[in-house]
Amino acid sequence: MGVLIPVSTASQLAALGQFPVVAVDMGFSGNTASCGFACRATESAPIAAENKKFHACLAAVVKQFQQTDEAVLILEAPLSSAFDHLGNPQARGDFERSPKPRWWSLGPGASMSLAAMHFLKRFVDQVSGGTRCHLIEGFVVGADSGHHADVAKTLINSFAGLQRCNWQVPAAPQLMSVIDWVVPGSAGQASPIVLIPEFE
16 A cells, blocks of 8 residues: 655655656546646656546556655645534635635535545555655646646646745644545544646
């Protein structure tokens, strides 16, 4: 079983630049290539990117992680859930509130949350236990979320500092990491930091 390690603070990012990076623009269609897949094997390597169906994308990610002991995985899908003091769903920060609500629990956010849970569950079941997967959430919405492979490539470029971006730490009175859902026996894991590329 692969090991998911949440990248929860910006201070952890500098140490990760040396590792291979895989990014997925999450999709959940049974018929179309709705997932964007991108991979950069080394810091100086070009980024390979293409659209894939859900299963093929998962297989490509697993293959990349089977070839290394340690790598970064960026998933463009909500990787944490937030609730208020009463236990009702709420936004995880201003990045989900404006310019209009794009909460993890609403519409496309909810379906991608579900997709990410199934994707990561299958991932950890197929990758060896010695593999270290540093997990980051990507956040691209609206008109910027067009071509899936381009979104995945943009996430890698943003991670590498080649495109401007913001980093947001999810926050709420009650916050749960996706890792607690997909890793048996896990509890109280930190929520992955959110990478938000800036577009012109």
